[in-house]
Structures are given as structure tokens and as C-alpha cells.
Amino acid sequence: MHYKKLPKEFLEEFINRLRKWGEVHAPQKKGKNTYFFSRLDDPSKVQIDYTRTVIPPTKKYVLRPVEPLMLFHGDRAEEHTLRTTKLVLFGVHACDINALKILDRVYLSEPRDPYYEIRRKNIVIIGISCMPDDYCFCKSMGTDYAMSGFDLFLHELRDGYLIRVGSPMGHEITWNISDILEEVSEEDIEYLKKFEKQRLSSFKRHVDISAMPDILDLAYNSRVWERYSERCLGCGNCTLVCPTCRCFETYDVWLSVNTSMRVRRYDSCFMVSHGLVAGGHNFRPTRLDRFRHRYYCKSYFDPIHGINCVGCGRCDEFCPAGIKHIEVLNEVIGEIYGR
Amino acid sequence: MGDNLKNTYLGAPARVLEVENLTSIEKLYTLRFLDNDINNKFNFIPGQFVMFNVPGIGEFPVSICSSPTRTGYLQLCIRRAGRVTKYVHENIVEGSIVYIRGPYGNGFPLEEMKNSPIVLVAGGLGMAPLRSILLYHLDTQHFSDLYLFYGVRNYELMLFKREIRTLLRGYYNVHVYLSFEDIDRGARELIRLYRKSIVRGMVTDALEVLRGSVPFEESYAVMCGPPVMYKFVVKKLLDLKVRPDRIYMTLERRMKCGIGKCGHCIVGTSTSIKYVCLDGPVFTYWDVLSTKGLIE
Amino acid sequence: MKLKMAIFELTGCGGCELTFIMLNEKLEDILELYDIAHFKMISSKEDLHKYDVAVVAGSVSTERDLKVLESARKKSRILLALGTCAVHGGPQSLILDEDLEGALAEIYGKKVPKEMKIFAGTPISEYVKVDVEIPGCPPESNDLFQALVDLAHGVVPYKWDYPVCLECKINETECVLVKRGIPCLGPITLGGCNAVCINLGIGCIGCRGPLPEDVNIPSEYEILKSLGISEKTIKRKLRMFSKRVSLNDHEKNLYK
CATH class of the missing domain: 3.40.50.700 (NADH:ubiquinone oxidoreductase-like, 20kDa subunit)
Structure with a gap:
């Protein structure tokens, strides 16, 4: 890994220089304490200490919430032309960077999703370190630190940021802006070590995932699923904000009498229609089925990438019924242990 | 300049050459791609499916029911079941243009089954993908013997009547057994003509009746039917001593993409997740054991 | 024609x-x-x-x-x-x-x-x-x-079953229920309105009626109650637009 240091006084300058590689998008604030990624025109508006966005940046810039796929005129069809701009996502958290690897696995495996692929190729990712809040459980999922999947990663120092260079693109950027960068000092390394130690000891939520997939599978008939699914509203908020949930629905919209557009839009496995097949059979007819399905999909252990959940805490923060993902898991796990 | 998206989600235009009414709710569509190049290159394995895309209306997955040995056209058996298929039944006629993409999914492992006896177990519309194997065998004599067990509510709802009646008359190494839940006029006529090949009841009853007459122990078994059918047929096949590693089934889900992206066909739990469109639609009995929810 | x-x-x-x-x-x-x-x-x-x-x-x-x-x-x-x-x-x-x-x-x-x-x-x-x-x-x-x-x-129009929350999340609007404690019927109300009220900082009043199939009224009731709203007001809120709000046993007790 190649390391550099960005002095704090050059942060805004750094952001402005990034525009050379694309339109800079960064975390910004709306309302009381809601964060979202959006185009950053004024670098002073960046919310560098944000907790988490509503929709993860690593999801919404590659898999658009609503995307036109094709146009029809009568029975003539043409693909929607995708016009992409190069984007620099500044301030992405480690959990989201790790989640993008899971999305990549799905959308870039053959046959590749062309919309995703084009957008993905045009994104530069600048990560930033963070301190866990009450919802974070990324440490339990092993996704609290990004070792790859970024171009640059910034770690907070007392008087600046330690930059990790994670890709040729990252090298290109640091090479070109070397006039505002410094070498990393012994003092900086000490600070980084201290910061990491503090970060790792700040997590308030834990779950032991070593045998979790099996334990959950064995607990298929656990009453815990039932109890929580009675509280669950089935609104799908948890899936919409999830950085690894990627289900979409497609539908046709009339633009005029004879022209229409095929669109895809985020979908959620909490919708009753999600498990329905033609003829009316529903593979997940009850809320319990749907509730459990989400936990199983999130806790699925992929032989290559591990668990499908990165512990970002969004599902908990945005659940109107106050259901806590990790509490449910721990209860199910606890139950099977007979605790 | 826009980027080239390669029509991944659109497919290629195809013309409907012929529409045949099979039953009151199922029609057989014969299609040919407008682009001759695609017609020549389009190759598939029985058991695979395509996405049938109707401009402005929507898209649905449907298994291919013609055989890859018969090239230049594609046959799809479509039941009027949902929003788009209802539209197709009422509006897509000879000469209509639709878009087809695929083939998708794994298909049946035909090489592995070569020269062995095969038992096809079809329930209702499940006959459609199995017809692909049946025709393939008629053209290539791929299996040593083919035993078709086809369960359907009544004769009225039976698919591919002409072909099945032809085979009932006797055809070298193809043996057809039918089961009807209700005996309507057509069923009564068949019973009169081919008493030994027709059973009143479910497809499992037909399998039971043929216990001892069909070499189940050496056969591969392939099944397709409504969701409720699988559990019972698997049980019966195991009871008839079909080897568990030789039991295959093809499943149905509402795929929106057909290529493992949209998530609608995900089945399973934390230890095993399957995409029916990518990992299937053909699954083994081992898959069923390790993936909860694959069959009910 | x-x-x-x-x-x-x-x-x-x-x-x-x-x-x-x-x-x-x-x-x-x-x-x-x-x-x-x-x-x-x-x-x-x-x-x-x-x-x-x-x-x-x-x-x-x-x-x-x-x-x-x-x-x-x-x-x-x-x-x-x-x-x-x-x-x-x-x-x-x-x-x-x-x-x-x-x-x-x-x-x-x-x-x-x-x-x-x-x-x-x-x-x-x-x-x-x-x-x-x-x-x-x-x-x-x-x-x-x-x-x-x-x-x-000649095609049957779509029958959607997603709640107001879906479009609200897509818009990345601040959740008034979770973040500001404003009563909102979004989770149990049929979407399609682009969450227009929540975009304006107002809670959903349920004007599009409840979700067509699975709608968890008791849970929504508990959420509104935890915000300190009286039973009578909640009942009115839930019933304001729809006679169809299902009455299961839990609610029957609730509305006595």
C-alpha cells in the first residue's frame, strides 16, 4: 500500500482538485439528521462526520432507484441510451465499500448487467474512516475496514488525513496533486493506531457470525421469527436502504397512446407480490415467510464473499417498528443454544 | 454519445409464425427471429427458458417446448395466467412481433443421461419443458427408453393431444402413461383405446400402477409440474427406488430478469441460496435437500 | 375504433x-x-x-x-x-x-x-x-x-402493493416518523404518490388507503401510541380514509 498525508487545511482544495476526475458527490445533510449523497458544489457543505446515508452511495450510483431500460413505439423497440458522467464519490464508509463488492459479484457476473457495468466503470471511490454509532455492527460482520474496493481511503488524523492509495486511479490522483500532499510521519502513524484502537472498542452491538448461517438455518421454526414478524410492518424500508439488497421490479409506462417505456425500480422482498408466480401461487405467502426470507438472504454465507450483510445499521435506523437486526439474530441464536 | 448496452434486457425481435390452441387456457406459439443470423446461432438445451417480451405490456419467463434438434423456429407453450399472458392470448397473433431473449438457465444434463432409461413426470403445464426432451429423444434416440407419465385434470386440459395420441399407439422405445383426475369424454375414449396406459387419479397413482413394469432403479427421472406436485412425486420416485442422484426437477418462479440480478427467484436460507434462473431451473434432489424452500 | x-x-x-x-x-x-x-x-x-x-x-x-x-x-x-x-x-x-x-x-x-x-x-x-x-x-x-x-x-392495469415508504426512501426524504416523531401512516398506506406529503415534511395521512393485502394495523397503532397520541386520535387517523381498515381481534379490543 502506498500512503500519503493530506493536511487538514487542504481538504477543500483536495475536494476541488478531485473534480478533474469527475463530478464530486459527497455526503450532505437534509432535515434534522438525515444524510444523503449528492453533487457537492460547495466543498464546505460536505458532512465529513456523517453517520450513514439513507440510500447507500455505493448502491444508488450503480443501480439507480428508477431506471428506464427501453422505449417502445408500437412493436418497435430501442434501448434507452445511457449517458454517464464520471463521478467521484467522496467520503464513502468502509461498510459500503465492502457492500459494493457484493453488488459487483451479482451484477458483474455473466451475463453482466450493462447499466451497472457502465456506471461502475465511471466511479472513483474515496473512502473515509468513521467512528461507530449506536447502530453500527460492521465489526461483527468483518466489514468495518476496507482493504480493497477503493481508489483512495482517508483516515482521520489530528491535523489532516492519512491517505491509502488503493488503485492505479488512486495513484494517478495522488501523483497529480502531490503539491498539497505530505509524507506520513511517525506521529501520524501513532495517531492512526490510537484511532483504530478506539474505533474497535466503540462498538455497542455484536453478533457472533462464525456458525451463524447454520444456526439460523436450524432455527427455521423458531418462535423468534414469528414474534418479530408480528411487529414488522412489511413496509420494506430495511431492504430499500440496505447496501446489499438489490432486487428490482420492472414495469411498462405509457408515454403516449402508442409509445411506452420499460422501467426498473427498487423492489423489496417484503412486498406480497415478490414471491408470487403466474397463476396465483405465492412462495412466501405470509409476513413471517417474508420476514424470515430477508434474514436468510442477508445472513447467507457466500463461499467467496462471506455474509451478505455488512452491518451498516441502516435497517435498524430506518425501521419504523424499531426492530433491530442484530437483536433478532442474537435472539434466534440464543434460543437455539437453549439460553 | 451513449454507450452500447447490447440489448441485454430487450432481446431480439421475433415474428409469430403460428398460434395453435392447445386447451382453453394454453396456446402454442411458434416463433422465428427476424434476424436469420440469430436463428442459425440460437441453440439451447431442453429445460432452458426464454424471456418473452411484449412491447409496452411486459415480460415473462417461459420454458422452451420445442427441441434444439429442430432449428429455425422456437415453440413456447403459454398459459393464460397473468397480466401479460392474458394480453398475449388475446392480442398476439400470427405475424405479431415480440422480443425474445435467452436461452437462460441450466437445462437438463442430457449427456449424463445418455443411453439410460428416462422417466418424465409431468403435471399439467409441466408437460411443456418435458416435451422438449421428448422431441429431442424422438430425433436422436438419446435414451435407451423413455417413459412419460403425464398427469392432467382431464382430457380437455391435456397439452399436445395429437402428439401424445400418436405415441400412445405405440412407438418403439417411447412409453406413455396418462393419469386423469376427472374422466371426461376424451379421457373415456382414451381409456377405451389404451386401457393399460391410462390411470384415473394423480400422476403418482400412475407411477404406482407401473411399479415393476418400468425399470425405475436404472432410470433417470425428470419432473415438472405445479408447485404442490414435487413433494409427492419425489417421495413416490424414491419409493420406487429411483436413485436420489438421478432425480431432477425443473422449477418455476417469477423471474424479472432471467439472469440472476433482480432477486425475485431467490430461494433458500443462510446456508444455501439459489437463483432459480441461474442455478436452475433444473435442480437435483441433493439441491432440494440442501436448499430449504426449493420445493414446498 | x-x-x-x-x-x-x-x-x-x-x-x-x-x-x-x-x-x-x-x-x-x-x-x-x-x-x-x-x-x-x-x-x-x-x-x-x-x-x-x-x-x-x-x-x-x-x-x-x-x-x-x-x-x-x-x-x-x-x-x-x-x-x-x-x-x-x-x-x-x-x-x-x-x-x-x-x-x-x-x-x-x-x-x-x-x-x-x-x-x-x-x-x-x-x-x-x-x-x-x-x-x-x-x-x-x-x-x-x-x-x-x-x-x-386490452391489458389489465397494474395493481401495486408497495407502501408510501418505497418512494419516500427512493427520494431519500427525511423519515418524519423515525427522525422527528411525526405520526405517519406511510408504512401501511399504498404508495404511488411519490411520498408527496413526506417530501414536504408532513406525515402521511393515509389518503391512498391501506396496502391491498398484508397490512399490519396493530403494529402501526403501537408505533403511534408510543409517540404519545391518544387512542381516539389514532383510531380516527387510521379510519380517516378507509372503511376497509381490517379489524382483527387485536383491533376489536382496541376500539371498544
Whole structure:
């Protein structure tokens, strides 16, 4: 890994220089304490200490919430032309960077999703370190630190940021802006070590995932699923904000009498229609089925990438019924242990 | 300049050459791609499916029911079941243009089954993908013997009547057994003509009746039917001593993409997740054991 | 050949019918597909023969409503319920049958006209078969446009089942319920409105009616209660637009 240091006084300058590689998008604030990624025109508006966005940046810039796929005129069809701009996502958290690897696995495996692929190729990712809040459980999922999947990663120092260079693109950027960068000092390394130690000891939520997939599978008939699914509203908020949930629905919209557009839009496995097949059979007819399905999909252990959940805490923060993902898991796990 | 998206989600235009009414709710569509190049290159394995895309209306997955040995056209058996298929039944006629993409999914492992006896177990519309194997065998004599067990509510709802009646008359190494839940006029006529090949009841009853007459122990078994059918047929096949590693089934889900992206066909739990469109639609009995929810 | 459409108005505020006129430039497309045979809001012309599509707005609240509705059903191939009053009963369904007399007295005093035969506001599906439902107060004019073009092409319009939250999240709007403690019926209310109220910082009042199949009223009730809202207010809130809010055992106890 190649390391550099960005002095704090050059942060805004750094952001402005990034525009050379694309339109800079960064975390910004709306309302009381809601964060979202959006185009950053004024670098002073960046919310560098944000907790988490509503929709993860690593999801919404590659898999658009609503995307036109094709146009029809009568029975003539043409693909929607995708016009992409190069984007620099500044301030992405480690959990989201790790989640993008899971999305990549799905959308870039053959046959590749062309919309995703084009957008993905045009994104530069600048990560930033963070301190866990009450919802974070990324440490339990092993996704609290990004070792790859970024171009640059910034770690907070007392008087600046330690930059990790994670890709040729990252090298290109640091090479070109070397006039505002410094070498990393012994003092900086000490600070980084201290910061990491503090970060790792700040997590308030834990779950032991070593045998979790099996334990959950064995607990298929656990009453815990039932109890929580009675509280669950089935609104799908948890899936919409999830950085690894990627289900979409497609539908046709009339633009005029004879022209229409095929669109895809985020979908959620909490919708009753999600498990329905033609003829009316529903593979997940009850809320319990749907509730459990989400936990199983999130806790699925992929032989290559591990668990499908990165512990970002969004599902908990945005659940109107106050259901806590990790509490449910721990209860199910606890139950099977007979605790 | 826009980027080239390669029509991944659109497919290629195809013309409907012929529409045949099979039953009151199922029609057989014969299609040919407008682009001759695609017609020549389009190759598939029985058991695979395509996405049938109707401009402005929507898209649905449907298994291919013609055989890859018969090239230049594609046959799809479509039941009027949902929003788009209802539209197709009422509006897509000879000469209509639709878009087809695929083939998708794994298909049946035909090489592995070569020269062995095969038992096809079809329930209702499940006959459609199995017809692909049946025709393939008629053209290539791929299996040593083919035993078709086809369960359907009544004769009225039976698919591919002409072909099945032809085979009932006797055809070298193809043996057809039918089961009807209700005996309507057509069923009564068949019973009169081919008493030994027709059973009143479910497809499992037909399998039971043929216990001892069909070499189940050496056969591969392939099944397709409504969701409720699988559990019972698997049980019966195991009871008839079909080897568990030789039991295959093809499943149905509402795929929106057909290529493992949209998530609608995900089945399973934390230890095993399957995409029916990518990992299937053909699954083994081992898959069923390790993936909860694959069959009910 | 154009299809024949008729629009009928039962008890309501007239906003749903206005949605049709508010199709604006898209109205031209609709008029390419349909002849309007009957629509009192725009023309006194009346064609009382058969229709391909009858659009019915408003709830059944009077005997006249019922007559109009039954005749519309008899004369039409497809009947489309437009707006929350027609689909769910609307705010007028808040009054239950047993409270009708009291309500009348409250408004008209002692001189209630004898010929006034009214019922509690009722969704039209309680009287006739409804083919397409487009809820909303007012309904989205694009929903109406999509449905009318679908029907003209011979395809059944989509029947969605996602809540207001879906579009709210897609918009990345601040969740008023979770972040500000403002009562919001978004999680249990049918979406399609682009979460317009929440975009403005207001909680969803449920004007599009409850989700069509699985709707967890008891849980929503508990959430609103935890915000310190009285049972009576919650009950009114949940019932404001829909007579169809399902009453399971839990709620029956709740509403005693």
C-alpha cells in the first residue's frame, strides 16, 4: 500500500482538485439528521462526520432507484441510451465499500448487467474512516475496514488525513496533486493506531457470525421469527436502504397512446407480490415467510464473499417498528443454544 | 454519445409464425427471429427458458417446448395466467412481433443421461419443458427408453393431444402413461383405446400402477409440474427406488430478469441460496435437500 | 375504433373527476382512444347506452348514488373505481351506520328533510363488481392515464402493493416518523404518490388507503401510541380514509 498525508487545511482544495476526475458527490445533510449523497458544489457543505446515508452511495450510483431500460413505439423497440458522467464519490464508509463488492459479484457476473457495468466503470471511490454509532455492527460482520474496493481511503488524523492509495486511479490522483500532499510521519502513524484502537472498542452491538448461517438455518421454526414478524410492518424500508439488497421490479409506462417505456425500480422482498408466480401461487405467502426470507438472504454465507450483510445499521435506523437486526439474530441464536 | 448496452434486457425481435390452441387456457406459439443470423446461432438445451417480451405490456419467463434438434423456429407453450399472458392470448397473433431473449438457465444434463432409461413426470403445464426432451429423444434416440407419465385434470386440459395420441399407439422405445383426475369424454375414449396406459387419479397413482413394469432403479427421472406436485412425486420416485442422484426437477418462479440480478427467484436460507434462473431451473434432489424452500 | 367511456359522480368532493380534466395535454391521447359519452362535469350531453369503460368516483352515500352505480355497472364492460371514496369509502365513511342519525341532527338540526335517505359512505365494491381500482385523494392523474391506455390496449392495469415508504426512501426524504416523531401512516398506506406529503415534511395521512393485502394495523397503532397520541386520535387517523381498515381481534379490543 502506498500512503500519503493530506493536511487538514487542504481538504477543500483536495475536494476541488478531485473534480478533474469527475463530478464530486459527497455526503450532505437534509432535515434534522438525515444524510444523503449528492453533487457537492460547495466543498464546505460536505458532512465529513456523517453517520450513514439513507440510500447507500455505493448502491444508488450503480443501480439507480428508477431506471428506464427501453422505449417502445408500437412493436418497435430501442434501448434507452445511457449517458454517464464520471463521478467521484467522496467520503464513502468502509461498510459500503465492502457492500459494493457484493453488488459487483451479482451484477458483474455473466451475463453482466450493462447499466451497472457502465456506471461502475465511471466511479472513483474515496473512502473515509468513521467512528461507530449506536447502530453500527460492521465489526461483527468483518466489514468495518476496507482493504480493497477503493481508489483512495482517508483516515482521520489530528491535523489532516492519512491517505491509502488503493488503485492505479488512486495513484494517478495522488501523483497529480502531490503539491498539497505530505509524507506520513511517525506521529501520524501513532495517531492512526490510537484511532483504530478506539474505533474497535466503540462498538455497542455484536453478533457472533462464525456458525451463524447454520444456526439460523436450524432455527427455521423458531418462535423468534414469528414474534418479530408480528411487529414488522412489511413496509420494506430495511431492504430499500440496505447496501446489499438489490432486487428490482420492472414495469411498462405509457408515454403516449402508442409509445411506452420499460422501467426498473427498487423492489423489496417484503412486498406480497415478490414471491408470487403466474397463476396465483405465492412462495412466501405470509409476513413471517417474508420476514424470515430477508434474514436468510442477508445472513447467507457466500463461499467467496462471506455474509451478505455488512452491518451498516441502516435497517435498524430506518425501521419504523424499531426492530433491530442484530437483536433478532442474537435472539434466534440464543434460543437455539437453549439460553 | 451513449454507450452500447447490447440489448441485454430487450432481446431480439421475433415474428409469430403460428398460434395453435392447445386447451382453453394454453396456446402454442411458434416463433422465428427476424434476424436469420440469430436463428442459425440460437441453440439451447431442453429445460432452458426464454424471456418473452411484449412491447409496452411486459415480460415473462417461459420454458422452451420445442427441441434444439429442430432449428429455425422456437415453440413456447403459454398459459393464460397473468397480466401479460392474458394480453398475449388475446392480442398476439400470427405475424405479431415480440422480443425474445435467452436461452437462460441450466437445462437438463442430457449427456449424463445418455443411453439410460428416462422417466418424465409431468403435471399439467409441466408437460411443456418435458416435451422438449421428448422431441429431442424422438430425433436422436438419446435414451435407451423413455417413459412419460403425464398427469392432467382431464382430457380437455391435456397439452399436445395429437402428439401424445400418436405415441400412445405405440412407438418403439417411447412409453406413455396418462393419469386423469376427472374422466371426461376424451379421457373415456382414451381409456377405451389404451386401457393399460391410462390411470384415473394423480400422476403418482400412475407411477404406482407401473411399479415393476418400468425399470425405475436404472432410470433417470425428470419432473415438472405445479408447485404442490414435487413433494409427492419425489417421495413416490424414491419409493420406487429411483436413485436420489438421478432425480431432477425443473422449477418455476417469477423471474424479472432471467439472469440472476433482480432477486425475485431467490430461494433458500443462510446456508444455501439459489437463483432459480441461474442455478436452475433444473435442480437435483441433493439441491432440494440442501436448499430449504426449493420445493414446498 | 374508439372506446366509449362514461364518468359518473357519486358522493365526493369532485376532485377525482377533476383529475381527469387535469390530464392536461395527455387528455388528447385519451381522446384519441375514447369517446366521452357521459361526464356531467364537462358536458350536459348524455348518452345512456352501453359503455366500454365506466369511471365511477365518490362513495355510495345516498340512494341516488346506488342507482347511478348500479346502472353504470349494468351498462359497462369495465368498471373503474376512481379515488379513495370509491375504492375505500373516503372520509365520509368515518361515520358508522349507527351514528348516522346523530350526525344528521348535528348538521341539519331538528329539520332533517324526510326525503333524505343516506347511508354511511361505502366503497362501491360493496355493491357491484369493480374491475380496476385507482385510489388516492385525489388520485394521481398519471395512474388514471396509465390505466385508461392499458384498458384501451386490452391489458389489465397494474395493481401495486408497495407502501408510501418505497418512494419516500427512493427520494431519500427525511423519515418524519423515525427522525422527528411525526405520526405517519406511510408504512401501511399504498404508495404511488411519490411520498408527496413526506417530501414536504408532513406525515402521511393515509389518503391512498391501506396496502391491498398484508397490512399490519396493530403494529402501526403501537408505533403511534408510543409517540404519545391518544387512542381516539389514532383510531380516527387510521379510519380517516378507509372503511376497509381490517379489524382483527387485536383491533376489536382496541376500539371498544
